[in-house]
Amino acid sequence: MRVLGIEGTAWAASAAVHAVESDETAIFTDAYRPESGGIHPREAAEHMREAIPGVVREALDHAAAEAGGDSAPSVDAVAFSRGPGLGPCLRIVGTAARAVAGSLDVPLVGVNHMLAHLEIGRHRAGFDSPVCLNASGANAHLLGFHNGRYRVLGETMDTGVGNAIDKFTRHVGWSHPGGPKVEAAAERGEYVALPYVVKGMDFSFSGITSAAKEAYDDGAAVEDVCFSLQEHVFGMLTEVAERALSLTGNDELVLGGGVGQNARLQEMLGEMCAQRGARFHAPEPRFLRDNAGMIAVLGAKMAAAGDTISIEESRVRPNFRPDEVPVTWRADEDV
Numbered sequence: 001m002r003v004l005g006i007e008g009t010a011w012a013a014s015a016a017v018h019a020v021e022s023d024e025t026a027i028f029t030d031a032y033r034p035e036s037g038g039i040h041p042r043e044a045a046e047h048m049r050e051a052i053p054g055v056v057r058e059a060l061d062h063a064a065a066e067a068g069g070d071s072a073p074s075v076d077a078v079a080f081s082r083g084p085g086l087g088p089c090l091r092i093v094g095t096a097a098r099a100v101a102g103s104l105d106v107p108l109v110g111v112n113h114m115l116a117h118l119e120i121g122r123h124r125a126g127f128d129s130p131v132c133l134n135a136s137g138a139n140a141h142l143l144g145f146h147n148g149r150y151r152v153l154g155e156t157m158d159t160g161v162g163n164a165i166d167k168f169t170r171h172v173g174w175s176h177p178g179g180p181k182v183e184a185a186a187e188r189g190e191y192v193a194l195p196y197v198v199k200g201m202d203f204s205f206s207g208i209t210s211a212a213k214e215a216y217d218d219g220a221a222v223e224d225v226c227f228s229l230q231e232h233v234f235g236m237l238t239e240v241a242e243r244a245l246s247l248t249g250n251d252e253l254v255l256g257g258g259v260g261q262n263a264r265l266q267e268m269l270g271e272m273c274a275q276r277g278a279r280f281h282a283p284e285p286r287f288l289r290d291n292a293g294m295i296a297v298l299g300a301k302m303a304a305a306g307d308t309i310s311i312e313e314s315r316v317r318p319n320f321r322p323d324e325v326p327v328t329w330r331a332d333e334d335v
């Protein structure tokens with residue numbers, strides 16, 4: 001079985017083919033890079049419109065080559081990121097997915113983008129039922145599986161973690177995305193005090209971003225602010241991840257999302273897990289940042305469970321929360 005995945009929630013116009021039997025995933029991505037500022041929804045949608053046909057063509061050509069001239073359709077289902085994400089981008093991806101599924105006469109699968117970030121970690125690690133820390137641009141939350149759904153155990157009360165970092169880097173005049181630049185600068189930095197805001201299982205980043213901007217404006221070295229931003233933000237995420245493991249009694253943690261590429265965040269989470277005898281897995285970078293591979297992998301599990309949608313039902317969901325999704329692909333598990 002081969003599944004075509006199409007991703008386009010914000011910056012990554014991406015298509016992938018996941019071959020279930022060999023567990024191989026080929027990913028083709030055309031990234032939107034804003035000339036200045038952050039992600040502009042209209043420009044991002046224009047990028048999707050221009051780039052999606054090309055990446056889908058590459059993925060379908062790859063699938064056809066793998067099928068080796070078989071007369072059957074080279075993919076057995078089409079999965080697409082249904083949300084959450086920017087509405088104008090999602091609508092272009094939804095239209096492309098419906099058109100390809102319709103013309104190949106194969107089922108359509110609507111995938112929750114945040115659950116795809118989680119499931120790719122579970123899939124790659126071979127973990128049973130991990131807690132997942134999603135650390136992405138527009139989101140930050142902890143998810144755990146209970147009674148047929150992924151429950152939100154804790155989440156940001158304001159901005160996503162990547163957006164919090166990117167707002168600081170825009171303030172100092174660095175181009176998008178800011179996360180990798182903060183990571184590089186932090187290597188030469190020293191500690192300055194910033195707020196640390198954890199409330200139970202939830203957390204907040206907006207005050208830290210404002211304080212980081214203020215510290216920079218007041219003359220702190222940018223390397224010091226970057227170092228401290230990472231220590232505070234990632235310390236908070238590690239604290240709530242540990243609390244989630246402790247409260248659920250779970251001993252597996254997976255990381256998801258573009259900020260998950262950060263070596264310091266991986267180090268903190270890895271140390272915390274080692275200290276409590278838990279296993280930790282961070283997927284390889286191509287599966288952490290937005291990518292269609294994770295959409296194809298989860299799409300294949302959903303298709304195998306018969307979790308497909310008709311074209312009439314397939315409207316996109318810009319505010320699609322992960323806990324709204326009945327987890328059909330784990331229906332046989334009594335947890």
Ligand code: ATP
Binds near residue numbers: 009139257
């Ligand atoms: P979402 O998945 O919530 O829709 P998104 O569409 O913004 O988020 P992702 O690819 O998951 O996309 O994450 C992008 C974010 O990751 C950006 O904010 C970027 O700055 C951040 N990022 C990328 N690399 C690093 C890094 N090495 N360290 C910290 N942050 C990083």
